[in-house]
Every structure is written in C-alpha cells, then in structure tokens.
Amino acid sequence: MNLVESLLHALKDHGAHEIFGIPGDFALPYFRIIEESGILPLYTLSHEPGVGFAADATARIRGGLGVAAVTYGAGAFNMVNAIAAAYAEKSPVVVLSGGPGKGEASSGLLLHHQAKTLDSQLQIFKEITCDQVKLDDAARAPADIARVLANCLRNSEPVYIEIPRDMVREACAPVTREAPRALDRDALGACVDEILARLDVAKSPVLMAGVEVRRFGLEEKVAELSRRLGLPVVTSFMGRGLLTDCDAPLVGTYMGVAGLPDVTQLVEGADGLFLLGEIISDTNFAVSETRIDLRKTIQAHNGQVTLGYHSYANMPLAALVDEMLARVKNGAEKTFPVAPHQYPRGLVADGETIAPTDIAKAVNDLFAAHGKLPIASDIGDCLFTAMEIEQTALIAPGYYATMGFGVPAGLGLQATSGQRPLILVGDGAFQMTGWELGNCKRYGFDPIVLLFNNASWEMLRTFQPESGFNDLGQWGYAEMAAPLGGDGVRVSTRAELKAALDKAIATRGRFQLIEVTIPRGVLSTTLSRFVAGVKRISTK
Numbered sequence: 001m002n003l004v005e006s007l008l009h010a011l012k013d014h015g016a017h018e019i020f021g022i023p024g025d026f027a028l029p030y031f032r033i034i035e036e037s038g039i040l041p042l043y044t045l046s047h048e049p050g051v052g053f054a055a056d057a058t059a060r061i062r063g064g065l066g067v068a069a070v071t072y073g074a075g076a077f078n079m080v081n082a083i084a085a086a087y088a089e090k091s092p093v094v095v096l097s098g099g100p101g102k103g104e105a106s107s108g109l110l111l112h113h114q115a116k117t118l119d120s121q122l123q124i125f126k127e128i129t130c131d132q133v134k135l136d137d138a139a140r141a142p143a144d145i146a147r148v149l150a151n152c153l154r155n156s157e158p159v160y161i162e163i164p165r166d167m168v169r170e171a172c173a174p175v176t177r178e179a180p181r182a183l184d185r186d187a188l189g190a191c192v193d194e195i196l197a198r199l200d201v202a203k204s205p206v207l208m209a210g211v212e213v214r215r216f217g218l219e220e221k222v223a224e225l226s227r228r229l230g231l232p233v234v235t236s237f238m239g240r241g242l243l244t245d246c247d248a249p250l251v252g253t254y255m256g257v258a259g260l261p262d263v264t265q266l267v268e269g270a271d272g273l274f275l276l277g278e279i280i281s282d283t284n285f286a287v288s289e290t291r292i293d294l295r296k297t298i299q300a301h302n303g304q305v306t307l308g309y310h311s312y313a314n315m316p317l318a319a320l321v322d323e324m325l326a327r328v329k330n331g332a333e334k335t336f337p338v339a340p341h342q343y344p345r346g347l348v349a350d351g352e353t354i355a356p357t358d359i360a361k362a363v364n365d366l367f368a369a370h371g372k373l374p375i376a377s378d379i380g381d382c383l384f385t386a387m388e389i390e391q392t393a394l395i396a397p398g399y400y401a402t403m404g405f406g407v408p409a410g411l412g413l414q415a416t417s418g419q420r421p422l423i424l425v426g427d428g429a430f431q432m433t434g435w436e437l438g439n440c441k442r443y444g445f446d447p448i449v450l451l452f453n454n455a456s457w458e459m460l461r462t463f464q465p466e467s468g469f470n471d472l473g474q475w476g477y478a479e480m481a482a483p484l485g486g487d488g489v490r491v492s493t494r495a496e497l498k499a500a501l502d503k504a505i506a507t508r509g510r511f512q513l514i515e516v517t518i519p520r521g522v523l524s525t526t527l528s529r530f531v532a533g534v535k536r537i538s539t540k
C-alpha cells in the first residue's frame with residue numbers, strides 16, 4: 001500500500017464518507033490516487049471556499065469527518081476562511097494539501113504558490129486547526145496520521161495534513177487507530193455528583209443544548225437525559241436544529257431580546273442553567289435582556305466542566321453524558337410547562353409583496369404538505385427567517401457568521417446524506433458562492449434554493465442606513481439558473497411564491513432556484529426584534 005492509500009483508508013476508518021476538492025500541480029499526484037483507488041468518492045467544486053464549506057457541512061449533518069483536498073499555496077490559502085469557520089464552530093474537517101517535494105524544496109529557487117517561506121502555509125493553518133502533520137517520512141506516517149485524526153475527532157476541530165508530492169507512492173503501513181485516552185473515573189463521578197446536586201436544588205433549571213451535542217453524536221442521549229431530569233431544553237441561535245428528531249422537551253431557540261419572550265424568560269430566569277456543549281459567544285448570549293451570570297451556570301464544553309469558580313479538566317462530553325445517564329435512572333417528579341411554539345403557517349397566496357416571514361409561512365406550509373427538508377442556510381436575514389421555520393435539521397455558521405456557506409453546504413449535505421436540501425441564501429452571499437450550483441448537474445444534486453433578493457447587504461444597512469455602498473442592484477439571478485443546469489424563477493407576490501415552491505418540490509433532478517424579490521428595508525420578524533433589541537441594549 002502507498003502512503004496516500006494508507007491515508008485514505010484511515011480517513012474512511014475514522015468516519016469520512018467523501019472528499020471535496022480542487023487539485024493543482026502540487027496535488028495532482030495524490031488526487032490521481034484518490035480517483036484510481038476509489039476508497040472515497042471525490043467531488044470537485046469551482047472555488048476553494050466552497051470546497052471548505054461543503055466538507056464542513058458533511059461533518060455537521062452526518063457526523064464523522066469532513067475532508068477538503070486542495071493544492072499548495074493558492075488553493076489552501078483560498079480556503080482559510082472556511083476552515084476558520086469550521087474551527088470556530090467545532091467542525092471536524094481534515095484539510096489535505098499537496099506540497100513541494102524534498103528535492104524542489106532544497107533547489108534554492110522560490111517555488112510558485114510559495115508565499116513567504118515554504119512552511120508559511122503550515123504556520124497559518126496552525127492557527128485554525130488543532131493538529132498538523134507534513135507526511136515527509138513514510139515510516140512515521142501511520143502514527144502521525146493516527147494522532148492527527150484522533151485529535152480531529154476528540155476535539156471536533158479541523159486538522160491539517162500536507163502531502164509532499166514526491167511522497168505519494170512511497171510504501172506505507174496501514175494506520176492503526178490510537179487507543180482512547182484514559183479517564184479519571186473518580187473525577188468524573190465527583191463532577192457528575194456536583195452537577196446533579198446543583199440541578200436538584202434549582203427551582204427552574206434549564207438545559208441548553210449546544211453544537212457539541214451534535215458533533216459528538218449525543219442528541220438521543222441528551223434527549224433521554226433531559227426527560228429523566230425533567231428539564232426543559234432550549235438551543236442557542238447557533239444550535240438551532242439540534243434535537244429536532246429526538247423526543248426531547250424542546251421549548252425553542254434562545255435569542256434574548258430577539259427571541260420568543262417565553263423562551264427568553266425561561267433561560268434568563270433559570271437558577272440552574274446547564275450549558276451542554278454550548279459555545280459561549282456573543283451571537284448566543286450578547287443579546288440577553290437581563291445579563292446571564294455565567295458564574296451561576298454549569299458549563300460543559302471543550303472537554304471541561306466549569307461550575308462557579310472551579311473547573312474539571314479532561315471531561316469529554318460523551319463520557320459526562322453517559323455517566324449522568326448511569327446515575328439518573330428514572331423520570332423526575334418535576335414537570336415543566338413545555339409550551340410547543342406554534343410556527344407561522346397559512347400563507348395567503350395573494351398579490352401582496354413578500355416579506356421574509358411570508359417565506360417562513362410558505363416553507364412551513366410546504367413541510368406540512370410534503371414533509372420536512374433539511375436546511376443549509378447562509379447568514380443574513382435568511383438565517384433569522386429560519387428561526388420562524390418549523391424545527392428541522394439546520395446547518396449554518398450561526399456564530400462565526402461567514403457569508404458564502406449556504407450553497408456549497410447544501411451540496412455537501414446532499415452528497416453525504418442523499419437528502420434533498422432547502423438552501424436559504426441572501427443575494428450578497430449568493431454572489432460569493434452561488435455559482436457552485438453549476439456543479440449540481442454532474443452529481444445529480446437538486447436542492448431547492450430560496451434566494452432572498454433585497455438587492456442589498458441588508459444586515460449592514462440596518463445598522464448603518466446612511467451608507468449607499470450597501471446597494472447591490474439587480475443581477476437577474478433567476479435567468480442564470482438554466483445555463484447552470486437548473487430551473488429559475490423570480491417571484492414578487494405571495495401567490496407567485498407559493499406556486500414556485502409547489503413546482504419546485506414536484507421537480508427532481510435539477511436544482512430549483514426561486515429568486516424572491518423582497519422590498520427594500522423589509523425584514524423578518526426575528527431580525528426586526530434583534531435590531532430593536534441590540535439598539536435598546538446598547539443605549540442602556
């Protein structure tokens with residue numbers, strides 16, 4: 001077996017299902033082995049940001065590893081933002097990059113694609129990955145690969161593997177998975193006892209499930225734990241879509257001043273807020289109506305548990321949840337009012353113009369009639385609108401908040417799960433990576449794309465209305481669809497929107513682009529509340 005085959009088998013063994021990539025001359029040798037070996041399917045896209053977002057999406061929606069394969073220099077540097085997003089949002093993406101061989105590295109010439117030094121790329125990726133290796137020694141390679149992939153899964157963070165192009169066919173032993181790390185069972189027991197004791201005395205405890213619950217495959221167990229403890233469950237903005245298909249007492253999404261008042265009250269009034277796998281970020285907590293005293297919360301994330309002013313280190317989330325389930329056998333006497341939220345339905349299909357909340361109603365009506373679709377959303381008002389759509393699997397950069405995620409993430413979602421996605425994207429973000437839809441035809445992907453066209457960077461305009469540079473003009477997105485291999489339609493009334501969705505859901509095999517014209521300054525209910533809330537808080 002050669003070095004790349006050994007690496008590909010290891011990737012598959014650690015939970016990779018496919019590779020997204022764009023080659024270059026430093027990468028052609030290892031791409032050739034990917035294609036010849038067929039160990040993992042290869043999907044090429046058109047721009048490396050899309051490669052990174054698609055690979056990230058596969059890890060988010062299915063678990064396991066996402067794999068993004070690029071060439072050295074121009075390719076890898078082009079993908080830095082997407083990998084930074086994966087790092088910030090705890091997504092286990094493996095970056096594979098071709099690299100210069102030993103001979104050329106010592107030629108004394110500056111190499112094409114070289115930035116500062118030949119190691120600049122490795123140094124830059126050290127900032128957005130949890131482990132890295134350059135495979136320049138075939139004898140060491142199996143152990144190095146085992147360590148890097150184990151860290152990728154253990155931390156649920158990206159890792160970087162550079163493959164010198166003169167090493168790809170070197171004979172290499174198979175990779176043996178690293179043994180799981182030992183746990184301090186006494187510390188784990190003490191930690192769980194302390195958590196349970198705090199929850200037991202709390203009059204209004206609440207469990208907030210964060211993205212790590214999905215990343216470590218714990219949604220069913222956390223749903224069971226919440227039922228046994230009798231805890232109402234909420235998710236953060238970033239955690240929207242978690243526990244959707246589990247039997248959990250899911251109250252809704254906490255968004256502080258921008259969210260549903262009953263959910264906000266439940267969370268901010270809790271005297272035992274249990275943050276399980278949650279990222280303590282501004283998008284999740286900075287819009288609190290009343291400041292949440294994080295010192296009074298129980299925080300379990302990044303492999304440690306913090307209660308008040310002390311922490312337990314080396315507390316993997318999976319081990320913590322298992323130990324809690326082992327100690328909490330039966331359902332609690334406590335019952336909590338879990339009022340399921342009624343999401344807007346019943347779009348009036350008339351000649352009125354379309355507001356984002358009308359889109360949510362139309363989607364909820366579609367889900368009621370045809371079943372739910374998983375959603376890949378970009379950021380912008382489309383993501384705030386998603387908060388008004390029925391709970392369904394949702395992937396979106398809700399914390400790192402990069403544009404460009406939506407369309408490639410939808411392609412990654414369909415590639416790895418086989419499910420048809422609903423993609424929500426604003427016109428600004430579509431201008432960045434919407435072009436990737438041109439790859440659907442080759443792979444048989446047929447997402448339904450709702451393009452929120454307000455001809456504006458509207459999120460920015462809400463905070464700085466006086467700036468003219470937020471105007472984007474009309475590009476004619478609907479007309480672009482057919483040459484790209486899909487069907488496109490522009491809708492400006494609610495009746496046209498309903499008809500377009502009915503046609504899209506009935507059409508398979510081609511992507512369906514619905515360009516929704518939204519009048520200038522018309523925001524979703526959620527974004528309007530967010531903007532008003534942020535302005536109110538900032539003037540306190």
Ligand SMILES: Cc1ncc(Cc2csc(CCOP(=O)(O)OP(=O)(O)O)c2C)c(N)n1
Nearest residue numbers: 380381402403426427428429456457458459
């Ligand atoms: C890669 C990147 N570059 C710039 C920015 C900064 C930004 C945040 S929101 C926004 C406007 C989004 O416009 P869009 O039309 O997509 O959506 P909407 O506001 O609903 O009209 C920008 C430019 C971010 N977040 N990511």
Ligand SMILES: [Mg+2]
Nearest residue numbers: 426427456458
């Ligand atoms: Mg816009």
